[in-house]
Amino acid sequence: MIRHLLSTADLSRADALLILDTAEEMARLTAGRSVKKLPTLRGRTVVNLFFEDSTRTRTSFEVAAKRLSADVVNFSAKGSSVSKGESLKDTALTLAAMGADGVVVRHAASGAAYRLATSGWIDARVLNAGDGTHEHPTQALLDAFTIRRHLGPLDGRRIVIVGDVIHSRVARSNVALLSTLGADVVLVAPPTLLPLGVEQWPVEVAYDLDGVLADADAVMMLRVQRERMNAAFFPSAREYSRRYGLDVRRFARLPESAIVLHPGPMNRGMEITADVADSPRSVIVEQVSNGVYVRMAALYLMLAGADDDVMSAQEGAA
């Protein structure tokens, strides 16, 4: 198992499957029980270091860590990253001095989690909870977990990811993870919202959403900020919705078994209509609860017996 969870590109197929299988175990052990707590991380300290607001992700990590009986410290450093007074380094040194075992970091700058993990400032395990437009590994893991629960193993499954790929850390993490797990990934977006060189990614690229829906097993709609039209990424929100939004008409073109995902928060009426978002084949709310299991799995695998062999640590939990 890897020391830090910075990028899904660092995960081998075996690593990824171990996290997903462990998440299943977490779900089995806690779902439907009145006492949801496991004692596995008792005495360990997990710091939620959020330089960017994200109540959803922070809360999910907090719940996950608490269910594992870890001590959780929320360290909000919003706005202080660029100012000289409180640098990323100083924050890291502070957390190290406080004895953090794991640091869950969210930052607006791509590479911030990588920098925190590799600069020698802190000894703790680092979990990337989203760095700029780079990666958001636990989001991709919870997406894969959700798809697997509905469709079984991902090998050969066709997953369509639609929207603002160029600015999306969710898309980057999903492309790497889903292809590692054997899925066929299709990216659909206007050309302006695809990064230069995307043809070298392990994906198919399409500009036309209607053309790829008929044989999709899952469709993941990315959040698209309306403000992007001010930088000429697309002419207007209405035109974006018409060409790339998932409405009832497009939803009807999907196979009966296909599911719809969205990492949230949604722009209802922009990339997805309300009736699709609330349909029985939308798994968007389920993604949220699965997020807790996946984050429990990641925290557990990285922090329980952090100095021991991982397999023996896992046996100890089983």
Next chain:
Amino acid sequence: MSEHQTTLITGARILGGEPADLLLRDGVIAGVGQGLDDTGATILDAAGLVVLPGLVDLHTHLREPGREDAETVLTGTQAAAMGGFTAVHAMANTEPVADTAGVVEQVWRLGREAGYADVRPVGAVTVGLAGQRLAELGAMADSAAGVRVFSDDGHCVSDAVLMRRALEYVKAFDGVVAQHAQEPRLTEGAQMNESVLSGQLGLRGWPCVAEEAIIARDILLAAHVGSRLHICHLSTQGSVEIVRLAKQRGLPVTAEVTPHHLLLTEDLVASYDARYKVNPPLRSADDVAAVRAGLADGTIDIVATDHAPHPVEDKECEWDAAAFGMLGLETAISVVQHTMVDTGLLNWAGVAERMSSAPARIGRCDTGDDAQGRPLAVGEPANVVLVDPSASRTVDSTASASLSRNNPYEGMKLPGGVVATFLRGRPTVSDGALV
């Protein structure tokens, strides 16, 4: 320290050629050959060493006035001397900006007082580097500093009319505009070369076309008004092709490449280590090959360091928050040996042309009492550097004359090394150490 020290350099390979002796007396080269009069001379056995004219940097950031925590004129020129330079052109992006006669004269005087290298201030093209209206270029030209190179380096003079006027105006005093070629709208928030890698790393891209579009425009403007144009830190294959075409048409353009663009590629950015953050950004291996070929065939006229000191806290942080720029003075000749000489692309005479004579000509400091970039011939100023091409070293950023440590070559093994530097006959570096 006597101004009129006499030194007999024996057995050095002049421009990498046959060994000969070189007598430095009264600040000038008093003899070249064998059996020279060594009366009162300090003998310097230079067997195996290459002797070149003192190097001239057309692009240096000395940071004084304003950021004396990063570099001062004294420490910057000490670093220059350690790198074999006898003259540096100090860029205008200081605080206050070098956009008046007062500031350029201050920088020029600080250089004279320090005494490690001639400091030739570069004047800002526009007031405060703001790109709105011309600075008093004539006043800077007429000042004691005698400014001939004007640049808003760090910022592009992107307004086509302002650029045209600047190109025209400086003709009155034989000046040159050195353009930082970066189309601003195409590079808003840019963090690294736009490529497959930038897409993967989630860092905002700085596309090659943003450099090439400005270079093409400015060459056409310079041709239209009959002015000379200099291109700062050219970094892309496309830029090399545009300048090559312009020179084939006889257009008056010169260009520089930095040592780091001759050696380093964007792959280093995958570490998110901000030591590799620089503007223009590190490019692809194809671009590196193209700028080397351009420097070899004369499309690119000179190597200029873009030595850009930054304090530790401006680099030891997340990538987006870090400052652009890297050190370059002390490693320049080693990087050029490694990338151009040891690869057979350039001989030492070619190095002397591209790092001494040509930059002095472009900066118009190749004449007069303090002439730089002159041939190694009797009667010329004794600006001389001795290089040991067989040496090699592992770069240690803590062993630097610069106040800053943002050295991208840290831990790399580089060939060559400066053994001695003489500024008008007086050693500024001896036995590889500052005098």
